[in-house]
Amino acid sequence: MASSKTRTVGFTNTGSVSMNLLETDIDGNDRAHFEVSGLGQTLEPGARGEVAVVFTPQSRGLLRAVLDLGFGDGDEDQQVALDIELLGFGEEARLDFLPNPLRLEELYAGCETQEDLALENAGTLDLVLQDITFSDPDLFVLSGPELPHALSPGDQAPLVVGFTPQTAGSLNASMTVTTDRLVDEASLYTTVRVYESRVDRLTSQGGDTGGACQQAFVLTATPRPDTVIVSVADVRQEDGWSVQGATLLFEEPVACGASVEVAYEVTPPCD
DSSP, rough: OOOOEEEEEEOOOSSSSSEEEEEEEEEEEEEEEEEOOOOOOOTTTOOEEEEEEEESSSSEEEEEEEEEEEEEESSOOOEEEEEEEEEEEOOOOOEESSSSEEEEEOTTOOEEEEEEEEEOSSSSSEEEEEEEEESSSSEOOOOOOOEEEOTTOOEEEEOOOEEEOOOOOOEEEEEEEESSSSSSEEEEEEEEEEEOOOOEEEESSSBBBBSSSSSSSSOOOOOOOOEEEEEEEESSSOOOEEETTTEEEEESSSSTTTTEEEEEEEOOOOO
């Protein structure tokens, strides 16, 4: 809304004496949107002069004001006043992100998520979408309009943002959209968790049944205990156990209080 346009207003001295431009003023409720320059001119009989009117709209719609010009001769015996109506229409280039900010669902590193949003031309001028960029390299446009893409006032362009984080932590990123008239950006937030490979020392628990503990070892995997184990290696105990969910079942009973060290990897539940 900060763009300006300049127009000139001309006038001619049709009298028989020289006239000086003594006053330039703008009246009316919308006078703040107009500015005039050109005070101090002297017009000989038959000469033409002009003032410049700068229109800088700060709001939308039709804006009205009145330009007051006051003229006088050198002796101030003759006074002439001109009132000229000024009309301007305030236009706006504006792009809205729906929603903004975009809060992505919490997810795990290595998983892909996608969120729908829309770009809306909320102004009064036609826009042409030219480029879409992200501050985080793990964010990308999964689907959207082919660029460049024209967007009329009131129209929306659907957009699907994809995100495949590689590290854990809080994401505070931005999406920047460049158009032919403006550059705007939206904020994106989410929290990324990570599943880690671990080595745990486990101790057999359960009732003593004939010198052996029948209860299985239970892994407490991060970040939650129902983690699916994709590989596990017993480095301290004899071979012979199997994996069921997050529980290690030994084929043979192990002594109560036996200690085993287990290395395992986990995969995030992306589905």
